[in-house]
Amino acid sequence: APANSADIGVTGMAVMGSNLARNLARNGFKVAIHNRSVGRTEKVIENHSEDGQFLPSESMDDFVASLQKPRVAIIMVQAGAATDAVIEELASRMDEGDIIVDCGNALFTDTRRREADLRERGLHFVGAGVSGGEEGALNGPSIMPGGPVESYKRVGPMFEKIAAQVDGDPCCTHVGADGAGHFVKMVHNGIEYADMQVISEAYDMMNKALGMSAPEIGEVFEEWNKGELESFLIEITAEVLKHKDNVTGKPFVDIVQDRAAQKGTGAWTVQTALDFGVPVTGIAEATFARSTSGSVKQREAAIGVLPAETQDQTVEDRDRQQFIEDLQKALYAAKLVSYSQGFDEIAAGAEHYEWDINLGDMAKIWRGGCIIRARFLNHITEAYKRNPDLHLLLADEYFRGEIASCIPAWRRVVAYAAANGFSVPVFTSTLSYYDAVRSERLPAALVQAQRDFFGAHTYRRVDADGSFHVEWTGDR
Numbered sequence: 001a002p003a004n005s006a007d008i009g010v011t012g013m014a015v016m017g018s019n020l021a022r023n024l025a026r027n028g029f030k031v032a033i034h035n036r037s038v039g040r041t042e043k044v045i046e047n048h049s050e051d052g053q054f055l056p057s058e059s060m061d062d063f064v065a066s067l068q069k070p071r072v073a074i075i076m077v078q079a080g081a082a083t084d085a086v087i088e089e090l091a092s093r094m095d096e097g098d099i100i101v102d103c104g105n106a107l108f109t110d111t112r113r114r115e116a117d118l119r120e121r122g123l124h125f126v127g128a129g130v131s132g133g134e135e136g137a138l139n140g141p142s143i144m145p146g147g148p149v150e151s152y153k154r155v156g157p158m159f160e161k162i163a164a165q166v167d168g169d170p171c172c173t174h175v176g177a178d179g180a181g182h183f184v185k186m187v188h189n190g191i192e193y194a195d196m197q198v199i200s201e202a203y204d205m206m207n208k209a210l211g212m213s214a215p216e217i218g219e220v221f222e223e224w225n226k227g228e229l230e231s232f233l234i235e236i237t238a239e240v241l242k243h244k245d246n247v248t249g250k251p252f253v254d255i256v257q258d259r260a261a262q263k264g265t266g267a268w269t270v271q272t273a274l275d276f277g278v279p280v281t282g283i284a285e286a287t288f289a290r291s292t293s294g295s296v297k298q299r300e301a302a303i304g305v306l307p308a309e310t311q312d313q314t315v316e317d318r319d320r321q322q323f324i325e326d327l328q329k330a331l332y333a334a335k336l337v338s339y340s341q342g343f344d345e346i347a348a349g350a351e352h353y354e355w356d357i358n359l360g361d362m363a364k365i366w367r368g369g370c371i372i373r374a375r376f377l378n379h380i381t382e383a384y385k386r387n388p389d390l391h392l393l394l395a396d397e398y399f400r401g402e403i404a405s406c407i408p409a410w411r412r413v414v415a416y417a418a419a420n421g422f423s424v425p426v427f428t429s430t431l432s433y434y435d436a437v438r439s440e441r442l443p444a445a446l447v448q449a450q451r452d453f454f455g456a457h458t459y460r461r462v463d464a465d466g467s468f469h470v471e472w473t474g475d476r
């Protein structure tokens with residue numbers, strides 16, 4: 001490829017990388033492309049009409065030389081060691097002020113380490129979260145770039161152009177320094193876990209308590225997608241539930257094994273939340289629900305063996321509609337709690353790492369392109385506009401009202417599930433959190449007293465400052 005001629009480069013021509021490159025090319029940028037093995041690069045040139053905008057390179061030397069200065073090279077390879085290897089290959093060929101962008105799913109602590117290392121060497125490193133899967137990468141993802149603000153001046157306009165657009169605004173903004181972009185992407189994925197799980201819990205209740213078939217439940221989700229729950233995940237759920245298996249003609253979902261896989265971003269979100277002491281109970285239960293589904297040996301030991309002792313209440317015909325409406329409200333309430341908890345985690349991360357994250361903007365750039373895109377995200381943006389110091393999303397006046405109208409239904413769903421033996425971990429844990437966080441006095445007082453008893457951990461009094469301790473052994 002001719003030297004200094006490409007606006008930007010992408011290395012890693014698997015599906016995500018080639019789709020990002022095609023998206024850039026379609027938006028008028030000259031894109032240098034490269035892959036470790038030349039075959040993938042050749043396929044991109046052969047199969048895609050954007051080839052006029054592509055400048056392919058077989059070698060790293062040629063790839064780096066083909067970029068206009070200050071150079072911008074996007075890496076889209078496997079997270080972990082492969083990313084480190086490619087960063088080194090690029091960095092050793094780059095000059096001061098050049099920018100390396102990692103659009104892979106890196107753990108934010110890796111991004112922080114890489115950014116610090118490259119900064120020492122005079123290079124900029126931007127860890128950018130990219131959501132929306134293959135389709136998003138090609139047609140407009142949600143992009144969450146971190147890294148130095150200076151580098152955003154160079155990469156921001158290009159990213160904003162290729163990102164999804166909602167109401168004239170790009171689903172991309174500078175999130176914060178070093179690992180902030182990948183941190184926010186991580187929490188986004190955690191929230192996605194919770195969203196998917198609550199949807200599945202509502203499906204499960206309709207299926208088991210009401211005996212509805214998958215396509216019938218699909219109709220319900222289609223209706224729900226016209227209201228406050230309108231979102232990509234509800235929309236695809238309706239489509240999935242109506243889908244028939246080609247081989248058997250049965251509803252597709254009925255022939256799928258009930259063991260959920262995970263790539264780890266949900267677990268990262270929970271692990272990080274544990275480190276900070278942020279109760280992301282909805283996300284945690286959603287992540288553990290996948291683990292429970294995959295606990296094959298334990299399930300085998302339990303199925304048909306553990307007693308249920310359920311009440312076996314049937315839903316009367318006249319109450320079916322009410323039950324479905326209750327599920328809709330429970331789903332909405334549980335979702336609001338999961339998001340509120342997720343935003344708590346972002347706020348905690350921002351405080352700990354001194355990232356200047358605008359929480360309202362995060363909801364704004366999730367409105368399009370990404371998997372959790374949804375109508376209600378607008379209300380999160382507005383809530384943080386109304387009150388930039390909002391400490392609890394649920395306490396915002398709009399969300400307070402929304403949740404108030406859901407509470408009776410939410411309680412009925414959780415109570416019914418408990419009495420009749422249905423597992424609804426996210427419905428239940430989010431309600432339990434809701435009741436705890438609004439509670440004037442928590443039983444943590446007893447926990448503190450116990451800790452003072454066996455470990456002399458001391459306790460604080462409600463009526464005086466300082467730490468106190470009781471000589472318990474004398475009392476026994």
Ligand code: ATR
Nearest residue numbers: 012013014015035036037040076077078082085086
């Ligand atoms: P897929 O997404 O199709 O499963 P993958 O095996 O996950 O592909 O690899 C994703 C990309 O990372 C590929 O472009 C791969 O390069 P190759 O086509 O040459 O295999 C790239 N990749 C993985 N490890 C790499 C490394 N150590 N150095 C450079 N590129 C690497």
